[in-house]
Amino acid sequence: MxxxxxxxxxxxxxxxxxxxxxxxxxxxxxxxxxxxxxxxxxxxxxxxxxxxxxxxxxxxxxxTRERLIEAAVDWVSDKLFRAVFGDPETIGERRVEEVDSADMTERLCDFAMENPDLCRVWLQQVLASPDPRQDPFWREYSGSFGRFAATDLAEPDIDVEVLSVVNLAGVFFWPILARAHAAGDRQRTELSRRYTREILRLSLFGTMRAEAFPAIVERVRPKS
Missing domain, CATH: 1.10.10.60 (Homeodomain-like)
Structure with missing residues (x-):
């Protein structure tokens, strides 16, 4: 033009x-x-x-309208991917021990806080997809957890798919609540850090003391 x-x-x-x-x-x-x-x-x-x-x-x-929608969804997924993981062309060069879970979580929270509309598009379209696992961001996000779970750095028996869904659902819902009482950029950043801290705390310590809930420990123990 x-x-x-x-x-x-x-x-x-x-x-x-x-x-x-x-x-x-x-x-x-x-x-x-x-x-x-x-x-x-x-x-x-x-x-x-x-x-x-x-x-x-x-x-x-x-x-066509259909090609435009498809391209827009791919564009959103690529934006999300690059914000959290960097250039897709070099992603395969990283080793699992080089992935900083805290930094990855913080980048995702920051992106979601500043781009709630893009996250809503990604979530809506992935949920409507016949096979959400084909989305590049989902593959890398759940794949990162999978690679971590396979190391001796992780607790045993992590359900990678469930963990990925729980984390993403929270990350994308939090800005909707947080932005309602965030007056400016500084407060939004503080709220993003607040979410990051709690996710990391849950990953490290959980919420229940195992010795106080023996029945639940037995319930979640993997079946042989």
């Missing part, structure tokens, strides 16, 4: 829009509509209007 600008000398020149930046703007607008109205509220014309581009430009990047 090109626009016209006028130089100080009065002559008009054509300004070429960056197609990569335009695509990014369209995807951001689509994700905002997905978060607010769900897939039913997304159309190419509505997204073009929100992104401040003409409809023809939107169609140049995405031929």
């Amino acid at each position: 090109a626009a016209t600008r006028t130089d100080p000398d009065g002559r008009s020149r054509r300004r070429v829009r960056d197609p990569v930046a335009t695509r990014e703007t369209i995807l951001e607008a689509a994700s905002n509509l997905l978060a607010r109205d769900g897939p039913e509220g997304v159309s190419l014309s509505a997204v073009a209007h929100l992104a401040a581009v003409n409809r023809g430009t939107a169609y140049q990047h995405f031929e």
